[in-house]
Amino acid sequence: MTKTINLTLKVWRQKGPEHKGHLETYRADHISTDMSFLEMIDIVNDNLTLDGDDPIAFDHDCREGICGMCGTVVNGRAHGPEKETTLCQLHMRHFSDGDTIVIEPWRSRAFKIIKDLVVDRSALDKIIAAGGYISVNTGGAPDGNSILIPQDIAELAMDAAACIGCGACVASCPNASAMLFIGAKISQLALLPQGKPEAAGRALSMVREMDRLGFGNCTNEKECEAECPKEISITNIARMNREYFKAGYFFSKK
Amino acid sequence: MNWFLDILRSSIGKKLMMAVTGLGFCGFITAHLAGNLFIYNGKEAFNLYAERLHSLGPVITALELGLLFFAVIHVLTGVTLFYQNIMARPVRYVVNKSAGGRSIGSRTMPYSGVILLVFVVLHLLDFHFVDKTGTTIYKLVETTFAVSWYALFYVFAVIVVAIHVSHGLWSAFQTIGANHPKYMPVIKTAGIIFSISIGIGFGFIPIYILIFT
Ligand code: FES
Numbered sequence: 001m002t003k004t005i006n007l008t009l010k011v012w013r014q015k016g017p018e019h020k021g022h023l024e025t026y027r028a029d030h031i032s033t034d035m036s037f038l039e040m041i042d043i044v045n046d047n048l049t050l051d052g053d054d055p056i057a058f059d060h061d062c063r064e065g066i067c068g069m070c071g072t073v074v075n076g077r078a079h080g081p082e083k084e085t086t087l088c089q090l091h092m093r094h095f096s097d098g099d100t101i102v103i104e105p106w107r108s109r110a111f112k113i114i115k116d117l118v119v120d121r122s123a124l125d126k127i128i129a130a131g132g133y134i135s136v137n138t139g140g141a142p143d144g145n146s147i148l149i150p151q152d153i154a155e156l157a158m159d160a161a162a163c164i165g166c167g168a169c170v171a172s173c174p175n176a177s178a179m180l181f182i183g184a185k186i187s188q189l190a191l192l193p194q195g196k197p198e199a200a201g202r203a204l205s206m207v208r209e210m211d212r213l214g215f216g217n218c219t220n221e222k223e224c225e226a227e228c229p230k231e232i233s234i235t236n237i238a239r240m241n242r243e244y245f246k247a248g249y250f251f252s253k254k
Numbered sequence: 255m256n257w258f259l260d261i262l263r264s265s266i267g268k269k270l271m272m273a274v275t276g277l278g279f280c281g282f283i284t285a286h287l288a289g290n291l292f293i294y295n296g297k298e299a300f301n302l303y304a305e306r307l308h309s310l311g312p313v314i315t316a317l318e319l320g321l322l323f324f325a326v327i328h329v330l331t332g333v334t335l336f337y338q339n340i341m342a343r344p345v346r347y348v349v350n351k352s353a354g355g356r357s358i359g360s361r362t363m364p365y366s367g368v369i370l371l372v373f374v375v376l377h378l379l380d381f382h383f384v385d386k387t388g389t390t391i392y393k394l395v396e397t398t399f400a401v402s403w404y405a406l407f408y409v410f411a412v413i414v415v416a417i418h419v420s421h422g423l424w425s426a427f428q429t430i431g432a433n434h435p436k437y438m439p440v441i442k443t444a445g446i447i448f449s450i451s452i453g454i455g456f457g458f459i460p461i462y463i464l465i466f467t
Contacts, residue, residue, distance in 0.1 A: 010348075023348060076351030102349045109342050172353060174361075175339035179265075207266055216342030217265045217335050219363060220425040222355030235433045241266055242431030248261035 004030045005097040009044065011056055012104045017112050017120075023102070033093040037080060038063060038070060040092055041103075057116040065089040065229065068164030071171070072117045073104040078168040078227045086166065086229040106171035109214045110178070121167050123213045124181060130209035131202035132185045134194050147193050160188040162230040169224035169232075175216030180224040182210050183236035190243050200247035207244050266429075268331050273426035275328040280423060280448070282321060283415070287455045294462070297392045304391040329371060336364045359421030359449075366418040373411040396463060405460035416453030423448055 007028040014021030028044050035043075038060050045055035061069035070087040074080035080090040095101065103117065111119040161184070169180035186203055189195025195202075218237060225234045261267045292303040308314065359366075380398050381391070399405040423445035427433065432441075 073347060073349075076347060076349035077353060104347055104349070107343050107345055107347055109344055174356070176342040177265075177339075207264055211265050214342060215265075216339040217268060219269075219335070219339070219360065220421070220428050221360045223353050224355070226353035226355040234428065235435070235438075238428050238431045238433030241269070241429060244264075244266050245261070245270065245431065248257070248267075 003033045003093075005033060005092065005095060005099070007031060007040075007095065007098075008100040010100065010102045011116070013056070013116055014105075014113050016115060021113065021116075023104075031092055033091070033095075035092045036063065036088055037074070037090040037092065038088050057114075057118045059118050060088055063088040066164060068166035071106060071166045071168055073106065073171055075102050078106070078172040079166075079229055083226075084229055084231050086164075089229075106167050108167075108170045108176040108216075110176070111167065111170065119167075121165070123215070124165050124167060124178065126213060127178070127182055127206050127209045128185065131198070131205040132189070134189060134198060136194070149192060153191055157188050157191040160184040160191070160232065160236050163188075163228075163232050164230060166229065168227050168229060170215065172223045172227035173216065173218070174221050174223060175219055177216040177218040177224075178210055178213075179215075179218040179237050179240065180228065180232055180234065182206055183234070183238075183240035184232045186240045186243055187236040190239065199243060200251035201253055203240065203243040203247040204251075204253075207240075268335055269429045271327050271331045272335070273429040275324040275331075276422045276426045278321070278324045279328070280419065280426075283419075283452060287452065290456065290459060293392070293395070293459060297390075300392050300395075301390045325374070329367075332364065332367055357421060359417050359419075360425070362417060363421060366414045369411065369414045370418060373414070377411075395459075399460045399463040402464060405464050408460045409457045412457040413453055415456070416449040419452060420446060420449040 009026045009028050010023045011026060012021055013024045026044055026048075028040055031040050031043065038058070041056060041058060048055045058072060059069045061067045063070070065086040065088060068086075071079055072087060074087070074090070079085055079087045080094070082090055082094055105111075105113055105117045106119045106121075108119075110123040111121055114120050163181060163184040165181065167178075167181070170176055170178045173180075186199075186206060189202065190199045220234070222234060225232065262271060289303055289307065293300045381394060384394065386394070399408070424438075424442045427438070427441050
């Protein structure tokens, strides 16, 4: 038989971007410990709907930890208390009977709340649009191994590319800084030969866009690294800084 | 030269200014501590050290002006960053919890910074902008630390310096991009050893004076 637990939820409810929000208390009873956190909210929402109330709005898509859509702050921790876990992969067995769980949306000036726990993360897309790509001519696929990349470099780039853009770094940063995200995006391209030709311009324009959008400044608190569901390392922030200084002071384009 | 300032004005540029000036202070504080250690060699040794140091004349003045310039940058940039970082999250979380990344040093940087600013001003008033005719530096130290609560305030301030530096040093390396898998652990350990040395080295002087004179 599956174990069930009873919980008290305090959930941030906010009708829309311009409305004032508040924490609302709900009961979540007979929750199977095999459920994921999002399935638990589904149950609460089913009951709310049956009662004729507005269900809690929250983001989600793949529910298997790869898309980056889900994410709320659970008891002060982005994606909840487990390491290397997205909210959809957080299971209720990590909670105990009688727990009170406070659920809040990502908080940042750059992320406007759309409704309840859903925030607008298009600021991250705007930063990507500012330079997080490579410009290549389309044509036939190049031969395999025509560009040689050492395995360790490929792995470093892949570690950075593991970022799913969920925004937990911004949410968990005491300064609401997005530097882990941008550091990862700049690194994944700057490490590889395909990304190098545009590395300088990319670093300059992505950092500029990040500043324009009102993200905070990194003070090396390392909370992002500890909270990132993909364990992206802050060495990527150091690499971004290097790329940025190199571009700013030694690259002829302004 | 607009590009030069533009880069410095950006978020990463401001971090760079904090890092470079902070490293400058770490250098200064090392020299300061090395000099102060003469006090354990007795009155004459300490006074002689001060005399020799001041006989360097214009070199000292140039270094002092450099430090002042660094201090202005460090404080103004620090205040700007603090303000911007508060603004970056207009609505705060109801529940805040660390995932284990923060340290006492990193948590308290702006606040320890303010305490340090106050301390540095007092410290300069005590020992720098003071009439030194007819007295020696050793006597000055003696009379200043004769008041025990004041001596204890100095010990407290020095502990704050150590806490500030415990985050500041490795953080400066990270900011300038010097994060290397082989060297970062060494830098982090060196940072801890450095801040403990600062704390003990400076913090013991008022206690020494208080007890042994
Ligand atoms: S829903 Fe896709 S990562 Fe959680």
